[in-house]
Amino acid sequence: xxxxxxxxxxxxxxxxxxxxxxxxxxxxxxxxxxxxxxxxxxxxxxxxxxxxxxxxxxxxxxxxxxx
Amino acid sequence: xxxxxxxxxxxxxxxxxxxxxxxxxxxxxxxxxxxxxxxxxxxxxxxxxxxxxxxxxxxxxxxxxxxxxxxxxxxxxxxxxxxxxxxxxxxxxxxxxxxxxxxxxxxxxxxxxxxxxxxxxxxxxxxxxxxxxxxxxxxxxxxxxxxx
Numbered sequence: 001x002x003x004x005x006x007x008x009x010x011x012x013x014x015x016x017x018x019x020x021x022x023x024x025x026x027x028x029x030x031x032x033x034x035x036x037x038x039x040x041x042x043x044x045x046x047x048x049x050x051x052x053x054x055x056x057x058x059x060x061x062x063x064x065x066x067x
Numbered sequence: 068x069x070x071x072x073x074x075x076x077x078x079x080x081x082x083x084x085x086x087x088x089x090x091x092x093x094x095x096x097x098x099x100x101x102x103x104x105x106x107x108x109x110x111x112x113x114x115x116x117x118x119x120x121x122x123x124x125x126x127x128x129x130x131x132x133x134x135x136x137x138x139x140x141x142x143x144x145x146x147x148x149x150x151x152x153x154x155x156x157x158x159x160x161x162x163x164x165x166x167x168x169x170x171x172x173x174x175x176x177x178x179x180x181x182x183x184x185x186x187x188x189x190x191x192x193x194x195x196x197x198x199x200x201x202x203x204x205x206x207x208x209x210x211x212x213x214x215x
Binding site for chain 1: 133
């Protein structure tokens with residue numbers, strides 16, 4: 001879903017925490033504003049703003065619909 | 068997490084033959100007294116007068132496998148399962164085809180049934196998997212899971 005919106009599977013950025021990333025993504029991809037996403041840092045969901053170190057894998061996850 | 072991470076993903080629909088083979092593979096495990104199986108099938112919903120003909124599943128696979136390993140470990144311990152297998156289809160699955168196969172086995176039925184049910188609910192809640200509903204006219208929309 002987000003790949004389609006962004007036109008790319010991954011982006012590089014220099015933000016330092018997850019809130020910063022969400023803000024930057026909303027500017028780069030305005031369609032994201034209408035979507036409630038979970039944030040995962042290195043494949044674990046984080047519930048609040050979390051510092052990001054270089055090399056970590058951050059994912060924005062739209063509501064799941066598997067099964 | 069002690070258990071090695073198992074792959075749950077298969078490309079394309081889960082075939083009845085595959086399911087039958089998995090059941091047959093348990094005949095040698097004679098401590099088992101009951102199996103419980105859940106099969107998820109792609110439903111031909113109608114949205115705004117358009118019929119769903121398939122669902123295209125994608126996943127953030129590594130995270131999904133790690134989450135599934137945690138669920139597996141919890142369920143095996145909680146219900147003292149003899150074994151447990153989960154398979155989820157990826158790619159385009161047509162209506163009527165099987166997209167999810169959850170298979171729990173225990174010495175007695177109650178544990179197998181409850182573990183199967185709880186596993187289905189947990190994996191729907193925790194695994195980063197997305198379904199895109201494809202309509203007759205090739206248009207699509209992202210699926211939203213129902214609460215039950």
